[in-house]
Amino acid sequence: MKEKLEQLKKEFDKAIGNSVKKEDIEQIRVAFLGKKGALTSIMKEMRDFSLEKKKEVGQMVNAMKSYIEESVFEYHKNIDEKEIATRLNKEWVDISWPAYPAQGTVHPVSTVRKELEDLFTSMGFEILDGPEMENEYNNFMALNIPEDHPARDTQDTFWLKNGMLLRTHTSPVQIRGMEKRKPPFKFIAPGKTYRNEATDASHEHTFHQIEGMVVDRDISVANLIYTLKAIISNIFGREVEVRLRPSYFPFVEPGFELDFRCQICSGKGCSVCKQSGWIEYLGCGMIHPNVLKNGGIDTDEFQGFAFGGGIERLVMMKYGIDDIRHFHSGDLRFLKQF
Amino acid sequence: MKISYNWLNDYIDLSDVSPQEVGRMLTMKSAEVEKGEWVDAHFEKVVTAKVEKVEPHPDSDKLKLATVFDGKISLRVVCGAPNVAEGQVVAFAPVGTVLPGNFEIKPLKIRGVESCGMICAEDELGLGDEHDGIMVLDSSLDIGVPVSEIFGNKDYVIEIENKTINHRPDLWGHLGIARELKAIFSKSWKNELKYRGVKCDKEEEVFEVEIKTERCLHYLGLKIGNLKVEESPRWLKTRLKNIGLRPINNIVDISNFVMFETGHPLHAFDRSNIAGNKIVIRDAFENEKFVTLDEIERFLDSEDAVIADKEKSLAIAGVMGGLNSEVQFGTKEIFIESALFDPASIRRTANRHDLRTDSSSRFEKALWVENSYLAVERFVELLKEIVPGAKVVSTLAVADNSEGYGFKGSIEVTTKKIRCLLGVGQEDLSDERIVSILRSLDFSVSAEGEHLSIEVPEHRRSKDVSLDADIVEEIGRIYGYNNICPVSPLFTMDRAPVNKNVVKTDLICSLMTKSFGANEVMNYAFIKKEHVEMIPFPEDRIIETVDERESPFLRYSMVVGLLDNLFENLKNFKEFILFEFGRVYFDDGEKNRLAVIVTGKDAGFLKMKEIAVSIAKEIKAPPFRFNRIEKDFMLGEKILHPGRSASVSSVKSCFGILGEMHPQLLKKWGIDVPAAYLEFDLEELYSLPEKGVKFSHLFKFPSTFFDVSVIVPEKTETDQLFKIIKKSVESKIFVETKIVNCFKGSPVPEGFLSISFRVVLNGRERTLTADEMRSAQQKLFDDFRRAGYKISGD
DSSP states (O other), X not given: OHHHHHHHHHHHHHHHHHOOSHHHHHHHHHHHHSTTOHHHHHHHHGGGSOHHHHHHHHHHHHHHHHHHHHHHHHHHHHHHHHHXXXXXXXXXXXTTSOOOOSSOBOOHHHHHHHHHHHHHHHTTOEEOOOOSEEOHHHHTGGGTOOTTOGGGGGSOOEEBTTSOEEOSSSTHHHHHXXXXXXXXXXXXXXXXXXXXXXXXXXXXXXXXXXXEEEEESSOOHHXXXXXXXXXXXXXXXXXXXXXXXXXXXTTEEEEEEEEEEOTTTTTSOOTTTTTXXXXXXXXXXXXXXXXXXXXXXXXXXXXXXXXXXXXXXXXXXXXXXXXXXXXXXXXXXXXXXX | OEEEHHHHTTTSOOTTSOHHHHHHHHHHHTSOEEEEEEESGGGGTOEEEEEEEEEEOTTOSSOEEEEEEOSSOEEEEEEOOTTOOTTOEEEEEOTTOEETTTEEOOOEEETTEEEOSEEOBTGGGXXXXXXXXXXXXXXXXXXXXXXXXXXXXXXXXXXXXXGGGTTOGGGSSHHHHHHHHHHHTTOOOSSOOOOXXXXXXXXXXXXXXXEOSTTEEEEEEEEEESOOXXXXXXXXXXXXXXXXXXXXXXXXXHHHHHHHHHSXXXXXXXXGGSOSSEEEEEEOOTTEEEEBTTSOEEEEOTTSEEEEOSSSEEEETTTEEBGGXXXXXXXXOEEEEEEEEOHHHHHXXXXXXXXXXXXXXXXXXXXXXXXXXXXXXXXXXXXXXXXTTOEEOSOOEEEEOOTTOSOXXXXXXXXXXXXXXXXXXXXXXXXXXXXXXXXXXXXXXXXXXXXXXXXXXXXXXXTTOOSHHXXXXXXXXXXXXXXXXXXXXXXXXXXOXXXXXXXXXXXXXXXXXXXXXXXXXXXXXXXXXXXXXXXXXXXXXXXXXXXXXXXXXXXSSTHHHHHHHHHHHTTTOSSEEEEEEEEEEETTXXXXXXXXXXXXXXXXXXXXXXXXXXXXXXXXXXXXXXXXXXXXXXXXHHHEEEEEXXXXXXXXXXXXXXXXXXXXXXXXXXXXXXXXXXXXEHHHHHTSXXXXXXXXOOOSSOOEEEEEEEEEETTOOHHHHHHHHHHHSOXXXXXXXXXXXXXXXXXXXXXXXXXXXXXXXXXXXXXOOXXXXXXXXXXXXXXXXXXXXXXTTO
């Protein structure tokens, strides 16, 4: 019996050694282990053996069975590996073939506006909106700019035939915001504004501003500096030096202009900061008592600060854009860059 | 406004402060200095020199070779002036001098001959317009001395940004700036100008003044005789020239000098042109014709004030004098006016006549009465100095109408309030410091503990200072805003109310760019007349600007800008999606809109519908419904293809339109490729209720499905077929149905389509039997047939 099994093993080894395909192996497996297989018929012969012999032969047969099964598994595995290796050898892509981003682009002004909104909301500011077509009261009168006030010179206005105007700044939202709120509050109002002036590389009749207002009991100039410094530093992602200069806006008193250290030359003086080392950025100040009163705020109890600045300037600085007219060009060659 | 550093030194001693520092400190504490620059710095380099020899140039007929002695050595220069001659004393610019216009003298060869410097003409030195020849100086002058000894020292001129002193009438002259610097640098007056009273030398005539209009607040005038109108002395011309004024004659120059000294405009009339001896300030007559000094005939109206004699108007009050009484060479007597006019009236008149003058821009800032006296006194002083024979020959004629003008009271404020607004502590800004700052600015203060009672000086009362906030500004700027230590405001921990519109706009923006690869654009609100013609809209609802412009109308649809964008971008791109958040404007207000335009192979109705339903999902709106567009809704019938467009609604009324663009409209824009368009009203869209997501359990048992192909006439809305399916299949086994195929052509008869639906079923708690599925299928077939449709295979 033992000889028979050894003979069988030799036959198996030979057969499997010559196999190349998975089908060959399967045939061999069936030839040995199938219902009519060689090993199966040996096992059938065992039926007539004595118990002792059964035990002895049984062990040998089982060992033989395991041997065949393991070999089959091994050969299968080898063939798989070979097949994969062959496939991998054949398959190839040109990794230099160009690919393009699938997403479109957000307008750079919207991107910066959103960054500013996120920054302010993270500091607890509410975001307000207001109409672009405003009345004279909200745009001028309520902001302490009566008719015939020289400050109207700096704000060339698009007057409309229906008696309204296109807002010259986002400041009318101050009035609208105050009217609907009880202090303390703090909000920003970003949006489009209009000036009736000729356009060139640095002037647009349509542009964006962001307005902000904080009203509470003891709001001070020191708070204003802190807040705006935090905002500017966040915009640039690092601590930025700021300074206040006295300036005049009828709706604040005292009024300032806020400059920040030129981030291009670090204050040494360059063409962007006109050699001054400072970038003029925001108009701001403590809200004029008349304006607070016009917004229905009790000036004995509350005070606050307000600020406003252009968004395009920041966008231009951020991306190095040298012509403001690109923003409203609708030109995909421009838009796709962002 | 330009300010001369030399001039400032007339009033305060700034010798220990550099002019640049003056500019810097003004910027930090008073008004923005735009720039500062040296004027006449070349006077220190250019020297007097003697022309020793003049020879012809070997290679030119016009040029000459001059040898000049500059006090140390003799140099040869090539000179083109016809008047150069031996023995002359001239102004010689040696190599290295930078003349006005940034013209640097360099050694160079002219037609082969070396030239080491330049003999200057008047214009090259910036002294006048003369360029016909070199400037020949007095031959008795010493040789080799800088010409600054003759023409004056160099000066530093500071240019102040006018808008930053709109509220400060007192800063519109050198005296006011000096007063400011006096406080900033803690100095005292070197020469304080104060009104002491104008003396009449000899009363020859009595003038009467009458104010007949509210537009005039105060008027002074007097007559000066024995004059000689001539060129001004050099020092005066230099002062004016350095601040950008052109010298004219001594009378005009002195009044300009006084205006730029005190900030108060004066006007001199030729006495001989005034009829009678009464001056009336009245409103102009309606349509009154008047020729101003600039020789332009203007038509006045009753909102303009004029200075008049008994016969005629002599000047537009506060704006410009008349040609009929102009001071000229030959004028012997003048009537000098120093007045105060209502700021708003002056501004209106100047704007109406488009005539902004140095005078009107000062009067509109609200000057003060006292200054008019000082101005007239200074005029007389300077005139007598320059024209020694001049005599005041009338007493001061005065009329006043200034009651109620300017702030009259005193300001009560506590030092605590000042510190609270600035956000500084007592250790940094003591009560004493506050009082001393105010006093340095000429405020008088009486302090009782922390309580201050403040009297405002006259020059700050007319407009600028009347509130405690104004006092805070005075303290803050002199103390130095940059000395204030930043402090975080103390806020509560409450979250700010969320602006849902902003959140939804952000969501749609990111959906459009991320899911659809779209690019955001921004377009102007303004549209042209031709646009209105192409997309007609009721005229009474269109908003128009008052000024005439190329694009005078405000858009009432977003489509104009996007069509322009489409047209322009087709030059470089074939396939793209653009979107814009913007506003449209109507007689009853403006609306926020979203608009999308698509071109390329995707530019069909379905693409837009896909964008619409994606927006609904993104902002969690209830499902959208699509209907044929009704007439006049959002200009749909003008913008969109009638058979390939829809209006969009949800639980409320319609809020948008979408579909393929009207071929006629595209043609008008010169666009020959298809495009699809969508416009949504955002107020309506954003006000839709938010639909929360509710999870439904996954089926435990597998689903099964059957397909059904229905033959339907063309132009059948599939919505009807879906309704039949949903009605036919029992809801407890129905899962979903979708279209799996749709085709026309054989074997489907002409005019029909075959649409195949897959109906998915699930028994929920068990597996459906084959019988159940078959009976559902049979029922659906029957229901379709009953509704008049054929089933494929029938």
